[in-house]
Structures are given as structure tokens and as C-alpha cells.
Amino acid sequence: MSPIEPDPALVDAVRGARRVVVFSGAGMSAESGVPTFRDALSGLWERFDPAELATPQAWERDRELVWAWYEWRRALVRRVQPNAGHRAVADWALSTELAVVTQNVDDLHERAGSTVAAHLHGSLFAPRCSACGTPAHVDVHPDLAPVERLAPPLCAECRAPVRPGVVWFGEDLPPAAWSVAQDAVERCDLMVVVGTSGVVYPAAELPLRAVASGATVVEINPEPTDLTSAVTHSWRATAARALPALVASCRPEG
Ligand SMILES: NC(=O)c1ccc[n+]([C@@H]2O[C@H](COP(=O)([O-])OP(=O)(O)OC[C@H]3O[C@@H](n4cnc5c(N)ncnc54)[C@H](O)[C@@H]3O)[C@@H](O)[C@H]2O)c1
Ligand SMILES: [Zn+2]
Structure with a gap:
């Protein structure tokens, strides 16, 4: 597979980010086979x-x-195993303040080495x-x-x-996870929204709140979504290809 590079405007926007939120949905785990x-x-x-x-x-x-x-x-x-995207997120947290907020009910972020700040929709592993x-x-x-x-x-x-320890349609989000997610979003200067269609509320409010509070919001998704028109940059690429490249470009020497 040929290398993939973020466009220069995107690199400028993300370089130097100090407080990052990675907000993931099901597309994050698609290349793992979920x-x-x-x-x-x-x-x-x-x-x-x-x-x-x-x-x-x-x-x-x-x-x-x-x-x-x-x-x-x-x-x-x-x-299945975490993919290069999950691993890039875990790596990134070694050098930046970073909170993973996920809608996924799998444990692939954790198995890649991330601490997940909020599982908004619960977990398959917490019946x-x-x-x-x-x-x-x-x-x-x-x-x-x-x-x-x-x-x-x-x-x-x-x-x-x-x-199952998951949040079903029509149920409330776990209050503690929702509050951690809101705090992280309020504090961040960069939010990376990856693999989510942005149609499931209230989770999909989070990127909109980040935009409203002045953060740079980057979407990584091979398809346009309901969030595309609201975000700062939309990168049509997959999680496993784009995240390693994005993280590399955020390094000071990158
Ligand atoms: N892995 C999981 O834990 C899992 C799997 C299926 C559904 N869900 C649940 O389904 C609900 C639906 O919302 P959602 O927005 O998370 O999922 P969704 O299924 O509605 O949307 C998935 C999005 O991922 C994108 N996508 C597909 N392949 C991708 C890739 N390789 N890289 C990046 N993006 C890719 C699609 O274009 C789409 O926009 C969530 O609440 C979640 O809890 C979770
Ligand atoms: Zn009981």
C-alpha cells in the first residue's frame, strides 16, 4: 500500500496540539474485522x-x-486484533495529553495500550x-x-x-462516562473524529461542541457523514491508514 500523507493545511492545524480528544466509532475497528x-x-x-x-x-x-x-x-x-489506527492512538498518548472517548463496545483501544476515558455506549465485556x-x-x-x-x-x-453491559437505543448514557467525555471535549484544542457516522445522539453532539468551543476538529472517514459539513477538516481515509500518518505529522520534528 502506498504511503498516505495528510494534506499540509491539516498538518498545520494539528501540529502543536496540546490537549487531544480521539472520538471513535465503529469504523475505528472495521479494519480489525469488527x-x-x-x-x-x-x-x-x-x-x-x-x-x-x-x-x-x-x-x-x-x-x-x-x-x-x-x-x-x-x-x-x-x-481479532487492534489495528494500526488503535496503536497510533496509544502511541500518541505517550507524548500528548490525550483522552479516548469511544462509542465502541469492543476493547481494541485498551488492547492496543490506550486507557479509555469514556466508553459512552458501554462494553461487551461488562455484563x-x-x-x-x-x-x-x-x-x-x-x-x-x-x-x-x-x-x-x-x-x-x-x-x-x-x-449485556451496553447502552441500547433509547437508554441513557452512563452518567460518569458522559461527564468525563464532556469535560475532555471542553478542554481539548484538537478533536479527531474517526469512524463514526455521527447519527447516534447524544454522542454525536460532542464534535459539534468541540467546534463551538473553538477546537480544531478533524474527521477521518472514507465516507462523508452528518458531521462533515461542521468539522474543520475532513480526511477521506481509513482509520488504520490515516491515524499513523496523522500522529507522525503531529510530532514536533514531523
Ligand atoms: N466495534 C464496535 O464496538 C461497534 C460495532 C458496531 C456498532 N457499534 C455501535 O453502533 C453505534 C453506531 O454508531 P457509529 O457511528 O459508531 O457506527 P456506524 O456503523 O453508524 O458508522 C460507522 C462509520 O465508520 C465509517 N467507516 C467504515 N470503515 C471505516 C474505516 N476503515 N476507517 C474509518 N471509518 C470507517 C463509515 O463510513 C461510517 O461513517 C455505536 O453506538 C456503537 O456503539 C459498535
Ligand atoms: Zn441481580
């Missing part, structure tokens, strides 16, 4: 609409179906009791071969079913 929502539903799941599996209503209607879908996603994430909220330890189903139904385990404290 499907985005748009292409998540292949094979067994193609009859389903993610907006219908990732809701409290779906859980009430059919827990075994919802639990099986999340177990399949968890197993899939376990089998909890649907009634009392007690965190549950659930081993990852070792078998990627998806099954369409799987009974959720029961809470060790109260015997209610354990639910």
Missing part, C-alpha cells in the same frame, strides 16, 4: 435489524435472541444483572459459530437474567 452496524448483520443475523436487537424492547421480547447476538459479537471481538445491576463474570463463548438463541446466565445475587 463489522460496523451497517454491515454487522451477515449470515445468521441478516434477517434482523440492529436497531431492533439493540433495544430494551428486544430484550423484553426475546432475551435468548439478544443474548446470543451479543455473545457472538463478544466472541468475534476476542478473535451485569438486569434487575440489581451487579456485574457478572461471564466467560466468552469460545465458539464463534453463531447460535441464534442462548439463555442468558442468572445473577449470582438475585437470580434475574444477566444482560
